[in-house]
Amino acid sequence: MAELQLVIGDKKISSWSLRPWILLKESKIPFVEIQLQLNTPEFYEKIKVYTDSGKVPVLLDGETKIWDSLSISEYLAETFPEKKLWPKDKAARAVARSVVAEMHSGFAELRKNLSMNVTEKFHGKTFPKEVWKDIRRIETIWKECLRTHKGPFLFGKEFGIADAFYAPVVGRFLTYGIEDLDPAASAYVATISGLYSYKEWVDGAKKNSV
Numbered sequence: 665m666a667e668l669q670l671v672i673g674d675k676k677i678s679s680w681s682l683r684p685w686i687l688l689k690e691s692k693i694p695f696v697e698i699q700l701q702l703n704t705p706e707f708y709e710k711i712k713v714y715t716d717s718g719k720v721p722v723l724l725d726g727e728t729k730i731w732d733s734l735s736i737s738e739y740l741a742e743t744f745p746e747k748k749l750w751p752k753d754k755a756a757r758a759v760a761r762s763v764v765a766e767m768h769s770g771f772a773e774l775r776k777n778l779s780m781n782v783t784e785k786f787h788g789k790t791f792p793k794e795v796w797k798d799i800r801r802i803e804t805i806w807k808e809c810l811r812t813h814k815g816p817f818l819f820g821k822e823f824g825i826a827d828a829f830y831a832p833v834v835g836r837f838l839t840y841g842i843e844d845l846d847p848a849a850s851a852y853v854a855t856i857s858g859l860y861s862y863k864e865w866v867d868g869a870k871k872n873s874v
């Protein structure tokens with residue numbers, strides 16, 4: 665099998681890229697990283713080589729090109745079943761897929777108002793109530809998953825696709841100082857931000873920061 669390659673954007677701002685990147689790192693699946701700088705003429709030139717979608721992330725497995733963070737995660741789950749990237753239990757797996765889908769297709773207000781920037785701190789901002797609605801919904805998802813599966817990750821002892829999808833939210837909460845959270849949700853923020861892989865991502869963002 666050829667070595668996997670993951671095309672990503674700037675670590676500072678590319679929330680969608682963080683998902684498969686941290687999933688690969690935490691699952692100890694080797695890959696080569698190709699980083700493109702978003703919003704530059706070079707990005708639009710180079711991304712064409714990898715995908716007609718014009719967006720990162722993209723996973724390259726030999727001739728196979730997989731774009732979109734969810735498709736990449738599904739592809740990894742199929743390719744590496746031994747890594748158990750989805751929960752083994754069918755009911756838990758259905759919930760994991762639901763919370764991942766909810767993240768993938770929702771939380772527009774959170775995305776718009778708390779855009780990812782892992783190298784900066786913007787504490788003390790006030791947000792409209794729609795943002796707090798998104799924050800409270802995420803808090804509930806985390807609390808319920810952690811209570812049911814006993815943590816430290818959303819579906820138990822192993823980091824999985826659901827954690828990969830909520831890792832960028834952890835980054836947003838830290839950047840914008842969202843600390844008024846249920847203790848279980850706060851513990852989850854500490855768990856994800858304490859991961860070696862998460863720190864490696866932030867360090868990479870700091871190195872590339874202009």
Ligand SMILES: N[C@@H](CCC(=O)N[C@@H](CS)C(=O)NCC(=O)O)C(=O)O
Binds near residue numbers: 681719721732733734
């Ligand atoms: N649904 C896609 C969204 C990917 C996406 O929007 N990527 C952004 C970077 S974080 C991008 O490539 N933007 C480049 C552009 O639109 O010019 C996914 O989950 O992978």
